[in-house]
Amino acid sequence: MRPAGGPPPKISLPDIRHVVAVASGKGGVGKSTVAANLALTLARNGGRVGLLDADIYGPSIPIMMGIACPVDQATTPLPLERHGLKLMSIGFVVPPERAVIWRGPMVDRALRQFLTDLHWGALDYLIIDLPPGTGDAQLTLTQNAPLTGAVIVTTPQDVSLVDARKGLEMFREVRVPVLGIVENMSYFVGDDGKRYEIFRHGGGRKLAEAAQVPFLGDIPIDPRVAECGDVGEPIVVRHPDSPVALAYRALADNVVAQLANTSEPELPEVQF
Amino acid sequence: MTVPAPSPHLPRSLRREGDFLLIEWSDGWVGRVSWKRLRDECPCAGCREEKNQPPDPFRLLKPSELVPLAPVSMPRVGNYAYKVIWSDGHNTGIYTLEHLRKLCEPVSSTQP
Numbered sequence: 001m002r003p004a005g006g007p008p009p010k011i012s013l014p015d016i017r018h019v020v021a022v023a024s025g026k027g028g029v030g031k032s033t034v035a036a037n038l039a040l041t042l043a044r045n046g047g048r049v050g051l052l053d054a055d056i057y058g059p060s061i062p063i064m065m066g067i068a069c070p071v072d073q074a075t076t077p078l079p080l081e082r083h084g085l086k087l088m089s090i091g092f093v094v095p096p097e098r099a100v101i102w103r104g105p106m107v108d109r110a111l112r113q114f115l116t117d118l119h120w121g122a123l124d125y126l127i128i129d130l131p132p133g134t135g136d137a138q139l140t141l142t143q144n145a146p147l148t149g150a151v152i153v154t155t156p157q158d159v160s161l162v163d164a165r166k167g168l169e170m171f172r173e174v175r176v177p178v179l180g181i182v183e184n185m186s187y188f189v190g191d192d193g194k195r196y197e198i199f200r201h202g203g204g205r206k207l208a209e210a211a212q213v214p215f216l217g218d219i220p221i222d223p224r225v226a227e228c229g230d231v232g233e234p235i236v237v238r239h240p241d242s243p244v245a246l247a248y249r250a251l252a253d254n255v256v257a258q259l260a261n262t263s264e265p266e267l268p269e270v271q272f
Numbered sequence: 273m274t275v276p277a278p279s280p281h282l283p284r285s286l287r288r289e290g291d292f293l294l295i296e297w298s299d300g301w302v303g304r305v306s307w308k309r310l311r312d313e314c315p316c317a318g319c320r321e322e323k324n325q326p327p328d329p330f331r332l333l334k335p336s337e338l339v340p341l342a343p344v345s346m347p348r349v350g351n352y353a354y355k356v357i358w359s360d361g362h363n364t365g366i367y368t369l370e371h372l373r374k375l376c377e378p379v380s381s382t383q384p
Contacts, residue, residue: 010347143350143366173368175352267369270346270354271287 011115011145015122016050018148018259020179021141023171025163027132030184031153032060033229034219034251035129037236038151041245041252043084044236047124050079052114053089054141055131056100056107062091066232069096079118083237086123088114104136111140132163134170142174149179149262151216151255156183156203164204168211179216179258181208182251186218189243214258217251220244281373286354288343295376303376307343310356313375314365336360 013019022035036051043049053061062069065082071092078093079086090110094100102110120126128147131137141147150171154164164181171178183204188196198221208215222244228235236245282298292304314320337360344357353368367375 142352173352174350176350264351265282267348267351267354268283268285269348270293271285272343272345 011112013115013120013126013146016120016126017124019126019128019146020255020259021128021130021138021147021150021171021176022153023130023138023150023167024132024153024160025134025165025167026154026160029132029153029155029160029164030219030225031132032064032129033225033234034151034153034182034184035127036061036064036229036234037244037248038252038255039085039125039127040083040234040236041248042125042127042256044240045249045252045256048122049084050086050088050120050123050126052079052126052128053087053091054111054114054128054137056090056102056110056137057131059089059091060229061087061089061129062096063232064229064234067092070094077119079120083234086120088118104139107136108140111137112144115145134166138170142171142176147176148259149177151179152181152213153184154181154204154207155185156197156200158203161203161207165207165211168207168213175264177262177264178211178213179255179262180214181205181211182216183218185221188221214254216254216258217247219247219251281369283369283372286346288346293343293346294379295372297373302379303373304379305372305375305377307341307356309375310343310367311341311358311362313371314356314362315367315371316364318364334360 022031022038024031032055039049039051051061053059065087067080067082069091071080079088080092081087090100128141152164152168154160168178181204185199187201188198190196204218205215220243222235222242224239224242225235225244228238235242236248239245284296284298286293286295292306293310294302294304296302339359342359344359346354346356349355349366353366354372355363355366357363
């Protein structure tokens with residue numbers, strides 16, 4: 001039985017009302033896009049919002065938000081502000097061409113620093129864009145950070161739903177409330193106004209029903225989402241009246257409603 | 273597609289009573305587990321690996337192992353588990369609520 005040093009302290013974020021993880025079991029489902037546009041919509045509704053990119057190995061937020069990296073911390077204090085959000089990403093401090101090759105403890109340390117060493121100020125929502133899977137970043141945050149809840153992102157295909165279910169089960173096992181499921185790339189609205197279900201449709205709702213968690217909404221696919229992300233101006237900013245932006249408004253309303261209903265009792269302390 | 277619901281058993285209170293940890297559960301059942309058993313059942317990777325090894329006949333005891341082992345504290349891990357900080361510094365075992373429930377022996381007439 002191996003002796004070891006003391007455990008790292010739990011992360012306390014008393015000035016942040018809700019800490020919401022945006023997660024998926026699988027990569028490529030548009031999790032960062034959902035996290036960014038959800039955060040922006042909450043801010044446009046009047047909330048004070050931060051967005052933390054917890055994907056240490058593949059940060060997406062700098063490009064999506066149009067931040068030239070690495071930033072000069074002498075002139076640009078972190079978290080930096082853009083589009084009304086407070087933002088932090090490993091991409092702000094590491095040159096884009098450099099790979100971050102870290103084992104779990106380094107990921108743990110970086111995330112702790114992002115949460116506790118930066119001055120986030122008072123926030124209504126801190127949205128955390130998690131990397132795909134159920135690995136180190138997820139464990140660090142669920143074991144140490146005061147998460148209010150998690151939003152699970154999936155696409156309609158079975159291959160995504162299977163992994164979304166794993167992500168959902170992880171949050172359940174660690175007793176972080178699952179606020180609900182979002183189906184991204186759910187359908188396409190053509191120029192003819194018709195709705196095309198390119199990757200099928202309804203899998204997210206079925207998973208939500210099976211898991212007895214809320215279905216938070218479906219987000220249509222629109223080529224402009226990728227274009228906007230690549231030029232650093234997310235679609236809810238650039239095309240605020242598009243069907244996608246309207247879907248994000250509904251999603252944000254549903255997330256806020258679920259947060260109001262969420263109350264997971266804290267575990268009691270052990271009396272010694 | 274079915275997704276299992278989380279375990280409904282939550283601890284209402286936990287307290288140290290001498291050589292035991294006493295847990296009152298949300299369903300009214302009261303159980304206890306000795307600290308020795310908790311340490312023997314430590315779920316950390318190091319302890320699990322050690323249990324699978326044959327005993328080392330030449331193992332030397334460290335000074336910290338010469339004094340009786342005792343729990344120092346038992347902080348919460350997230351909202352789903354506890355860890356025990358032992359007097360020898362060992363602290364890597366994370367005991368989920370399900371694991372604690374399984375380790376508990378009854379001290380009241382109510383069975384789990």
